[in-house]
Amino acid sequence: MNTFKADIEEIRRRARDKMEDGAVTKSYQADRGKVIEVLNEVLATEIVCTLRYKNHYYMAKGIHAESVAAEFLEHAREEELHADAIAKRITELNGRPNFDPEGLGTRSHAEYKDVDTLNEMIREDLVAERIAISTYSEIVRWLANEDPTTRRLIEEILAKEEEHADDLAKLLARIGVPHAPTHTDS
Ligand SMILES: [Fe+2]
Numbered sequence: 001m002n003t004f005k006a007d008i009e010e011i012r013r014r015a016r017d018k019m020e021d022g023a024v025t026k027s028y029q030a031d032r033g034k035v036i037e038v039l040n041e042v043l044a045t046e047i048v049c050t051l052r053y054k055n056h057y058y059m060a061k062g063i064h065a066e067s068v069a070a071e072f073l074e075h076a077r078e079e080e081l082h083a084d085a086i087a088k089r090i091t092e093l094n095g096r097p098n099f100d101p102e103g104l105g106t107r108s109h110a111e112y113k114d115v116d117t118l119n120e121m122i123r124e125d126l127v128a129e130r131i132a133i134s135t136y137s138e139i140v141r142w143l144a145n146e147d148p149t150t151r152r153l154i155e156e157i158l159a160k161e162e163e164h165a166d167d168l169a170k171l172l173a174r175i176g177v178p179h180a181p182t183h184t185d186s
């Protein structure tokens with residue numbers, strides 16, 4: 001019992017000592033530098049996804065454009081919320097969120113590609129969502145119990161990306177069977 005009490009005191013003392021380190025305590029198990037690095041890649045992914053959805057929102061045209069564009073805009077806003085949550089977590093870990101446009105595309109897991117048709121836009125977005133789903137799932141497994149707070153955040157974002165992928169698959173089914181783009185697409 002006494003040992004336990006002493007331990008609690010010791011933990012409290014260390015917590016007070018390290019208060020300037022914010023949420024990072026001695027019981028933090030993960031490799032903080034590595035976690036921040038990985039989170040900066042997630043941040044880049046979310047920024048690239050925001051930009052891609054915004055581009056698609058403004059470029060959407062055609063018979064199905066209105067409802068599809070509304071979906072693009074909603075996704076753009078949600079990706080931006082993800083970027084904000086990740087940036088906040090990076091600062092809680094005493095890291096620097098990297099918003100540098102230089103190298104953004106390289107840091108991102110998902111691609112930014114310019115396409116013309118609504119069909120291609122939805123398919124590009126679906127590919128990007130699937131990439132995010134697979135890399136975020138890997139991050140969740142990697143974090144395991146080493147940093148439960150970051151893991152929970154990634155899990156929440158992952159659930160949203162799965163919803164996005166589902167929305168896009170439904171849109172594709174609604175506007176037509178996916179097909180290889182040809183020069184006759186418009
Ligand atoms: Fe996202």
Ligand SMILES: [Fe+2]
Pocket residue numbers: 049075079129160161164
């Ligand atoms: Fe998404």
